[in-house]
Amino acid sequence: MFLGTYTPKLDDKGRLTLPAKFRDALAGGLMVTKGQDHSLAVYPREEFTALARRAAAASRSNPQARAFVRGLAAGTDEQHPDAQGRITLSVDHRRYAGLSKDCVVVGSVDFLEIWDAQAWTDYLGEHEESYSQARDEALEGIF
Numbered sequence: 001m002f003l004g005t006y007t008p009k010l011d012d013k014g015r016l017t018l019p020a021k022f023r024d025a026l027a028g029g030l031m032v033t034k035g036q037d038h039s040l041a042v043y044p045r046e047e048f049t050a051l052a053r054r055a056a057a058a059s060r061s062n063p064q065a066r067a068f069v070r071g072l073a074a075g076t077d078e079q080h081p082d083a084q085g086r087i088t089l090s091v092d093h094r095r096y097a098g099l100s101k102d103c104v105v106v107g108s109v110d111f112l113e114i115w116d117a118q119a120w121t122d123y124l125g126e127h128e129e130s131y132s133q134a135r136d137e138a139l140e141g142i143f
Helices: 020-026 045-056 063-074 091-097 117-132
Strands: 015-017 030-034 040-044 076-079 086-088 103-107 112-116
Touching: 020 040, 030 045, 030 091, 040 045, 040 091, 045 063, 063 076, 091 112, 103 117, 112 117
Parallel strands: none
Antiparallel strands: 015 086, 030 040, 030 076, 040 112, 103 112
């Protein structure tokens, strides 16, 4: 499982060092794609394959499903961490997520999210209270 919050720096070449505790799980390859809330999602290759197959099974007659599958496929980049655990984020991915030098990597159970540090701080400020006030409707089946 991917858990925790980490604060790596993005270097001048667009490389980000993955947290050491996740490198073994991602050593076989990973997929970087555009995530929700203008973050990036980093999936182990197997996990992403399962997600992509579920998405591809959606009805192609549904315009939202088509748009999602197209966005997922077009916005995904396969990466293999180098010896230092770094991945290179594309210019398009950095633009989409508004990444600057200071980044935040957040564990999201079965994948990682990469956020610009200020965007993450803003997100927490907007949503921290709703997390503490979550009701049964939002958490049905979890607790």
